[in-house]
Amino acid sequence: MKKLLCMLLTAAALLSLCVAPAMAEDAAEINMFIASPEYADAVNELIAAYKEVAPNVTINYETTQNDYPTLLKTRINAGMTPDIFSTTSGKEIADYAEYSYNFASEPAAQAMDPAVAAMMAYGDGEIHGFALKGNYFGMLYNKAIFEEVGIEFPKTLDEFEAACEKLTEAGYQPVTTGFAEWWVFKHVMQHFLDAATDDPAALVAAFQKGEAHFADYPELYDNFFRFIDLCVKYGDNKPLETDLAGEDSAFGVGKAAMMIGQGAWVEADVLAIDDALQIGFAGYPVCDDPAKSQIIGGSDQALRINKDSANLQAVLDFVNWWYTSDYGKAWFCDVAGVIPPVTDAKVADMQIIKQGAELSQTDGAAALSICYSSDSFNQAMGEAIQAYIGGSIDKDACCAQIEAKWVELDGPAA
Amino acid sequence: MDKRPMSPMDRKALKDTLLFTLPAVVMVLIAIYIPFVMSGYYSLTEWNGISRNPQFIGLANFKTIFSSGSPEFVNALVFTFKYSILFIILSNVIALALAVALTRKFRLANFLRGMFFLPYIMSMTIVGFIWKFIFTQGFEKLYELTGWGVWNLSWLGDGRLAFFSLVLVGTWQSLGFYIVLYIAGLQAIPTEVLEAASIDGANGSQRFFKVVLPLLGPSITTCMFMSLTNSLKVFDIILALTKGGPGGATYSATLDIYREAFQNNNYGLGSAKAIVFFVIVLILTQVVLKVFESREVKQ
Numbered sequence: 001m002k003k004l005l006c007m008l009l010t011a012a013a014l015l016s017l018c019v020a021p022a023m024a025e026d027a028a029e030i031n032m033f034i035a036s037p038e039y040a041d042a043v044n045e046l047i048a049a050y051k052e053v054a055p056n057v058t059i060n061y062e063t064t065q066n067d068y069p070t071l072l073k074t075r076i077n078a079g080m081t082p083d084i085f086s087t088t089s090g091k092e093i094a095d096y097a098e099y100s101y102n103f104a105s106e107p108a109a110q111a112m113d114p115a116v117a118a119m120m121a122y123g124d125g126e127i128h129g130f131a132l133k134g135n136y137f138g139m140l141y142n143k144a145i146f147e148e149v150g151i152e153f154p155k156t157l158d159e160f161e162a163a164c165e166k167l168t169e170a171g172y173q174p175v176t177t178g179f180a181e182w183w184v185f186k187h188v189m190q191h192f193l194d195a196a197t198d199d200p201a202a203l204v205a206a207f208q209k210g211e212a213h214f215a216d217y218p219e220l221y222d223n224f225f226r227f228i229d230l231c232v233k234y235g236d237n238k239p240l241e242t243d244l245a246g247e248d249s250a251f252g253v254g255k256a257a258m259m260i261g262q263g264a265w266v267e268a269d270v271l272a273i274d275d276a277l278q279i280g281f282a283g284y285p286v287c288d289d290p291a292k293s294q295i296i297g298g299s300d301q302a303l304r305i306n307k308d309s310a311n312l313q314a315v316l317d318f319v320n321w322w323y324t325s326d327y328g329k330a331w332f333c334d335v336a337g338v339i340p341p342v343t344d345a346k347v348a349d350m351q352i353i354k355q356g357a358e359l360s361q362t363d364g365a366a367a368l369s370i371c372y373s374s375d376s377f378n379q380a381m382g383e384a385i386q387a388y389i390g391g392s393i394d395k396d397a398c399c400a401q402i403e404a405k406w407v408e409l410d411g412p413a414a
Numbered sequence: 415m416d417k418r419p420m421s422p423m424d425r426k427a428l429k430d431t432l433l434f435t436l437p438a439v440v441m442v443l444i445a446i447y448i449p450f451v452m453s454g455y456y457s458l459t460e461w462n463g464i465s466r467n468p469q470f471i472g473l474a475n476f477k478t479i480f481s482s483g484s485p486e487f488v489n490a491l492v493f494t495f496k497y498s499i500l501f502i503i504l505s506n507v508i509a510l511a512l513a514v515a516l517t518r519k520f521r522l523a524n525f526l527r528g529m530f531f532l533p534y535i536m537s538m539t540i541v542g543f544i545w546k547f548i549f550t551q552g553f554e555k556l557y558e559l560t561g562w563g564v565w566n567l568s569w570l571g572d573g574r575l576a577f578f579s580l581v582l583v584g585t586w587q588s589l590g591f592y593i594v595l596y597i598a599g600l601q602a603i604p605t606e607v608l609e610a611a612s613i614d615g616a617n618g619s620q621r622f623f624k625v626v627l628p629l630l631g632p633s634i635t636t637c638m639f640m641s642l643t644n645s646l647k648v649f650d651i652i653l654a655l656t657k658g659g660p661g662g663a664t665y666s667a668t669l670d671i672y673r674e675a676f677q678n679n680n681y682g683l684g685s686a687k688a689i690v691f692f693v694i695v696l697i698l699t700q701v702v703l704k705v706f707e708s709r710e711v712k713q
Contacts, residue, residue: 070676073463095464095679180571180659240571240660241550376678387661390573409678 027056028314033075033082034061034303035068036132038265042336043132049327050318057314069375083309084319089119089302090371091410093128101307102126106316108323116299116341119371129302130319133338136281136356137187137263137368138295140270143278145172145257153282155290157226164234167257174234176256178247179389182382184261186370188284189381190296192224194366195286204372210407214399223287225388225395231260232389240390249273260284263296264339264352281355283363295359298368299341373410380405456685463681475686486662487687490670491694497581497666498645504585505592505641506634512589513596514622527597531590538587542654545583546570549655573663576656580664584651588644592637599633600626631710638706639699646695667691 034043040063047059062082064071072085076099087096103109104127109117112127113134120129141153149170154160164174178184190200196219197203206212214221236242236250248266250256252273259266270277283293309315322328323342332340333348339356340347347357359365370378381402388398407413420428457475461468479487516527533541549569557565569579603626611625627634649668652658658665658673665673671691675684 073676076464095462098465182657182659237554237566238550238568238571241568242571246550374679379677383659383662385661386659387573387663390571390661390663392573392661392663 028311032084034086037063100304111323131299131341140259141280143280155293160285173256176250177235179239180243185382186378190369191284195219200369207406208410279351294366297365377409453685459682462679490665494667501645509592534590538650635706
């Protein structure tokens with residue numbers, strides 16, 4: 001018995017010796033550990049399609065819903081930096097620059113949508129990331145309710161208040177807010193930030209140096225807080241308890257007429273509640289000027305290539321294929337159902353994406369200014385505004401707290 | 415220790431002991447002591463948790479903590495102590511009362527013991543999500559059905575109420591554990607003592623407060639110690655229920671450390687906070703342990 005086992009093992013060992021070199025020829029493994037678990041199925045399809053193009057390349061794809069940044073840091077510090085990993089775009093591009101490959105000269109970078117590429121830029125013309133998708137941020141509204149009440153979507157704050165009044169009279173909850181989520185505030189705030197200045201990047205930089213103040217910008221100090229107040233007044237019964245799921249259900253069942261702090265990514269969720277929902281998509285009413293009510297486009301998530309990857313060329317080949325091949329370009333729309341982050345790709349047949357694409361043509365899109373700040377700051381800002389809504393601090397204390405956090409977390413000393 | 419030379423038997427026993435504890439020792443070293451020493455080092459550095467080279471800055475992080483540079487940490491500590499006090503009182507009193515009830519002989523006693531223990535074997539995160547659903551959707555439905563104002567309060571959306579919600583859920587979840595400890599203690603009390611007390615004319619409450627409670631000393635010490643350390647370490651339930659919100663009103667010390675290290679990318683400062691908190695917990699638990707042990711009745 002023992003002898004037999006011995007022989008079998010030896011045979012197996014010999015066999016593997018013969019087979020291994022044949023397999024190793026231009027075989028490569030790509031470890032891909034990225035956020036955005038909502039696209040897991042689509043990414044798996046992409047990988048399966050790439051297997052046919054490059055059968056020797058194995059892509060180990062992993063994703064997680066929770067706590068991605070912490071897990072990524074753990075791996076980086078353990079010396080197991082994934083070949084492809086995610087961060088947010090904008091400010092975090094610099095934080096992880098020492099690990100990420102500058103692929104500005106690759107075909108993928110040339111194929112990238114300029115608005116997306118701007119968020120991936122680092123230093124002097126370097127491109128340190130690519131996007132899984134473009135995105136649109138704005139307000140969602142229920143077209144059927146607005147038609148029934150007989151009003152247009154408000155483009156100024158006064159119109160917004162009047163619309164809320166009318167919607168209340170008609171028996172609807174005018175807005176649903178999701179104020180339990182800290183990131184809802186950054187999505188709303190960036191529209192007001194863009195309205196306050198022509199150069200939001202410079203304004204944010206000034207805030208981070210402690211040189212700018214809310215009180216000097218009426219769009220922030222007056223309009224933003226007026227908007228928040230109105231949303232609390234005309235919004236959910238328990239504002240600080242309503243999270244994304246709460247928002248989805250209030251809007252999806254047709255109870256609430258408008259939804260704030262969200263964008264293109266909620267369409268599938270609300271349509272799952274009511275597939276006949278007529279979703280309208282528009283910019284926020286930020287001031288008296290209707291022209292300033294714009295949607296925001298761009299990509300807030302970046303995929304990065306590990307510059308010390310053992311199989312750098314294989315990774316680059318994969319990314320170039322993803323961004324430039326016919327299948328890859330069509331994948332964004334046909335499989336993932338997202339806004340393509342590349343130029344000359346077809347647009348998905350979804351209500352928000354179509355209106356977003358149209359609106360950015362007709363009215364223009366504002367800058368994705370959340371990316372000029374870190375998420376650490378954005379979270380602290382969300383908490384400060386939650387405290388304001390909860391009544392534990394007043395407006396001036398809230399502004400002071402946000403200004404202090406901007407310097408503390410994103411300032412030159414941080 | 416006697417000084418006779420080790421017999422082969424003894425030597426074998428020693429070898430066995432070493433051999434069998436080795437895997438556990440290695441695991442504990444890897445999972446607890448080595449990271450502990452490492453975070454001790456990181457607390458002396460300025461490091462964002464990402465870059466390759468932590469920068470050694472000596473005790474500057476500790477200076478930041480103690481020179482009022484960290485009001486959030488102080489708030490979190492206050493929150494943690496408030497939570498701990500309420501949690502310890504509630505979980506011990508309720509668990510003791512239930513344990514006394516469940517040691518009586520009645521038909522559903524065993525079934526009820528199981529029911530009370532059930533939440534304890536569930537993951538805290540799951541418990542958190544279940545209760546989040548109850549607090550938001552469940553309470554809303556109850557309000558529609560009954561019209562009682564209490565259901566319409568924002569139990570997770572109001573900073574002060576959220577505190578009580580957390581204590582409530584935390585207590586509910588861990589109650590089973592303390593009940594089991596108290597039941598074991600109650601069953602260890604010799605019946606002769608209780609009978610003697612009855613013959614001497616002690617009534618029910620006298621028997622409980624003058625005989626049972628003092629004899630439960632070791633159980634009470636254990637439960638106090640366990641509930642103290644568990645409540646000081648409270649983390650997952652808050653993460654699942656409020657994430658420290660609304661408006662940062664429910665940050666515990668551990669959650670604040672996590673936020674500092676992983677969200678604010680100040681791994682060094684976070685480690686320093688962790689060390690400070692460790693010292694506080696160490697002192698507190700030792701004091702509590704000593705106080706309760708000294709009051710135990712020696713049987």
